[in-house]
Amino acid sequence: MMVILQTVLFIVLTAAAGYFAFKGYYRVYKNIMLGNKRESYTDQPKLRLNNMLLVALGQKKMFKNITPAILHVFIYVGFTITQIELIEIFIDGITGHHRILYHAVENIAFLRGLYVFTISFIEVLSLFVLVATIAFLTRRWILKVPRLNKPELKGWPIKDATIILLAELYLLACIFSMNTGDMALHDGMYGFLVSGKLVPLLSGFNDTTLHLIERLGWWGHILGVFGFLVYLPYSKHLHILLAFPNTYFSRLNPKGYISNVPEITREINLMMNPDSAAAAPEAPAEPVKFGAKDVFDLSWKNLLDAYSCTECGRCSAACPANLTGKKLSPRKIMMDTRDRLEEVGRSIEANKGVWNDDGKSLIENGYISVEELRACTTCNACVEECPIMISPLEIIIELRRNLIMEESNAPAEWTGMFANMENNGAPWQFSQQDRLNWKNG
Amino acid sequence: MEVKTMAEYAANGETPEVLFWVGCAGSFDQRAQKITRSFVKILNHLNIKFAVLGTEESCNGDPAKRAGNEFVYQMLALQNIQILNGYGVKKIVATCPHCFNILKNEYPSLGGNYEVLHHATYLQQLINEGRIKMTDANVFKGKKITYHDSCYLGRANEIYEAPRKVLEQLDADLVEMKSCRTKGLCCGAGGSQMFKEDEPGAKRINIARIEEVVETEAQIVASACPFCNTMLTDGVKAKEKQQQVKVFDIAELLAAGQGLETINFQ
Numbered sequence: 001m002m003v004i005l006q007t008v009l010f011i012v013l014t015a016a017a018g019y020f021a022f023k024g025y026y027r028v029y030k031n032i033m034l035g036n037k038r039e040s041y042t043d044q045p046k047l048r049l050n051n052m053l054l055v056a057l058g059q060k061k062m063f064k065n066i067t068p069a070i071l072h073v074f075i076y077v078g079f080t081i082t083q084i085e086l087i088e089i090f091i092d093g094i095t096g097h098h099r100i101l102y103h104a105v106e107n108i109a110f111l112r113g114l115y116v117f118t119i120s121f122i123e124v125l126s127l128f129v130l131v132a133t134i135a136f137l138t139r140r141w142i143l144k145v146p147r148l149n150k151p152e153l154k155g156w157p158i159k160d161a162t163i164i165l166l167a168e169l170y171l172l173a174c175i176f177s178m179n180t181g182d183m184a185l186h187d188g189m190y191g192f193l194v195s196g197k198l199v200p201l202l203s204g205f206n207d208t209t210l211h212l213i214e215r216l217g218w219w220g221h222i223l224g225v226f227g228f229l230v231y232l233p234y235s236k237h238l239h240i241l242l243a244f245p246n247t248y249f250s251r252l253n254p255k256g257y258i259s260n261v262p263e264i265t266r267e268i269n270l271m272m273n274p275d276s277a278a279a280a281p282e283a284p285a286e287p288v289k290f291g292a293k294d295v296f297d298l299s300w301k302n303l304l305d306a307y308s309c310t311e312c313g314r315c316s317a318a319c320p321a322n323l324t325g326k327k328l329s330p331r332k333i334m335m336d337t338r339d340r341l342e343e344v345g346r347s348i349e350a351n352k353g354v355w356n357d358d359g360k361s362l363i364e365n366g367y368i369s370v371e372e373l374r375a376c377t378t379c380n381a382c383v384e385e386c387p388i389m390i391s392p393l394e395i396i397i398e399l400r401r402n403l404i405m406e407e408s409n410a411p412a413e414w415t416g417m418f419a420n421m422e423n424n425g426a427p428w429q430f431s432q433q434d435r436l437n438w439k440n441g
Numbered sequence: 442m443e444v445k446t447m448a449e450y451a452a453n454g455e456t457p458e459v460l461f462w463v464g465c466a467g468s469f470d471q472r473a474q475k476i477t478r479s480f481v482k483i484l485n486h487l488n489i490k491f492a493v494l495g496t497e498e499s500c501n502g503d504p505a506k507r508a509g510n511e512f513v514y515q516m517l518a519l520q521n522i523q524i525l526n527g528y529g530v531k532k533i534v535a536t537c538p539h540c541f542n543i544l545k546n547e548y549p550s551l552g553g554n555y556e557v558l559h560h561a562t563y564l565q566q567l568i569n570e571g572r573i574k575m576t577d578a579n580v581f582k583g584k585k586i587t588y589h590d591s592c593y594l595g596r597a598n599e600i601y602e603a604p605r606k607v608l609e610q611l612d613a614d615l616v617e618m619k620s621c622r623t624k625g626l627c628c629g630a631g632g633s634q635m636f637k638e639d640e641p642g643a644k645r646i647n648i649a650r651i652e653e654v655v656e657t658e659a660q661i662v663a664s665a666c667p668f669c670n671t672m673l674t675d676g677v678k679a680k681e682k683q684q685q686v687k688v689f690d691i692a693e694l695l696a697a698g699q700g701l702e703t704i705n706f707q
Contacts, residue, residue, distance in 0.1 A: 265551060272523075378507050379627035381596065414508050414636060418513050421513050421517060430469045435495055436446075
């Protein structure tokens with residue numbers, strides 16, 4: 001009876017988790033697709049695959065900074081390999097068996113050995129995860145590493161980070177209580193490496209309590225995994241999934257490249273060569289907007305970048321403007337983009353799929369300020385640092401284009417510079433006729 | 442100084458080996474003009490047939506583009522491309538990483554396709570070909586030189602070794618700053634910051650950079666960008682370190698090593 005009840009409960013919970021998780025991820029997908037789709041980022045698939053394997057799977061860019069890289073690998077590998085155990089938990093949950101894989105192979109020495117090795121390996125990795133998680137909590141809350149204690153992290157972001165780290169500790173506690181309870185209950189029959197050492201801790205308990213401990217661990221673990229799955233699309237931790245598409249679709253041009261706006265090329269060509277007007281393709285019916293004022297004007301890749309960002313702050317720690325006390329923080333550019341996108345997404349959802357202009361945009365309105373945009377030196381330090389190839393710079397340039405070309409919002413010095421460039425072909429007020437004067441020096 | 446323009450070559454029915462893109466800083470900024478002259482001295486010394494556009498050259502458009510003014514940028518870019526294509530230019534060398542970057546990476550999709558080199562790479566090639574003979578490298582004996590990575594040469598185009606190879610020709614100690622190569626700290630001029638006041642903050646970026654220079658105890662900080670040069674020079678002045686640290690372009694140092702320039706350490 002108990003077994004049937006548990007099986008039914010398991011299936012219901014799986015379905016519910018599946019439903020809510022799907023809703024969450026689909027919402028993220030729909031929001032990303034609000035961006036413009038002018039570029040597909042699908043050329044050179046081999047190179048893209050290579051980037052994904054090296055940078056996302058292989059963590060190549062993380063290793064620029066060795067200590068956090070190693071700790072991160074502990075959690076990454078631990079988290080991934082632990083999922084093997086989940087296969088059995090899942091089959092057990094649906095069929096009402098207990099350790100179905102073990103019992104299927106218990107009489108085949110080699111396979112039983114493999115099973116015990118796998119679970120023991122997971123247990124050892126879990127210890128590494130424990131070390132890393134404690135190190136990460138210490139770094140955030142005791143050592144207060146500068147990049148993890150910047151103003152843009154106040155409130156939800158730092159809570160989000162802490163929730164995930166505590167959830168990891170919770171999952172570890174579940175795995176060990178499940179395995180240790182099982183070991184104690186069956187007199188160490190399974191022979192797991194780490195939980196075997198923990199059995200004496202449970203020596204005073206009777207079988208009913210041991211069974212309860214095992215069950216609490218089992219249910220706690222799977223519920224934790226479900227919770228994690230549903231929570232992920234609302235958290236910065238989405239990077240564990242999005243790092244893969246984000247590196248695959250990353251820009252392949254040299255970092256110095258900034259796109260040329262084709263609509264402007266057409267207009268200038270018409271100006272320089274009016275005869276070509278007749279031959280020129282029809283101008284688009286809708287007036288072209290230059291640059292980006294809101295998330296709709298950014299590319300879907302910019303928006304994928306925003307959802308992929310895990311707020312590690314390597315970008316801001318390397319940003320020369322941020323380092324010298326300016327307001328600009330590339331991480332905040334990504335966080336603001338995501339927050340605004342979420343706001344827009346919620347509004348569209350509330351209006352049954354229709355976007356009603358809320359009179360706000362990504363610039364100012366509590367999001368990215370003009371002052372931040374003005375402080376960027378386009379040095380690419382943020383782009384270089386990002387472990388998953390996000391470009392805050394591309395968003396900054398798009399927003400700058402809007403300020404200059406749509407709002408005519410430029411500092412006076414820049415307005416003068418533009419005029420000089422137009423009139424005498426140099427940012428300064430020198431005559432083009434004097435261009436060769438240097439040779440007389 | 443022997444300098445021929447593209448128009449003069451064309452008038453004689455000749456084609457130069459390479460077009461030297463001087464850039465606005467190199468044309469007008471008094472400090473950068475010296476860099477231009479040093480580079481030309483090296484070219485002339487090696488009898489390289491090069492041309493400049495002279496009065497036909499315009500700004501490449503970078504400061505406008507990075508500020509967000511794509512109109513002004515493309516107007517200049519398309520004019521420049523018309524002129525370059527008109528002369529059938531194939532190969533360009535620029536002493537400014539901003540000119541180099543935009544000509545190399547952003548002109549192609551506007552119809553301007555050329556082989557574009559920065560002078561660091563160009564000089565390295567001449568060194569590799571054995572064409573550059575150091576006669577006065579010992580001027581630098583016992584001196585420490587640190588190289589400041591320009592963002593548009595380094596991260597933007599991943600050219601880190603060429604300028605260092607140029608400096609290795611000098612009989613000096615090459616020392617690195619705390620932030621170098623991919624982690625090189627910006628001088629503060631890029632993104633059109635050169636042409637406006639800083640945003641409010643704790644310090645200027647070039648001051649932060651000069652503090653790293655001073656830490657190395659180098660007598661010379663070498664740059665490969667006229668804008669970095671200006672920012673570093675200003676930083677040295679602000680820190681009142683003019684006596685200890687001098688700012689030079691790699692072309693000036695290489696010219697001095699060949700006895701084509703005199704370096705004044707005082």
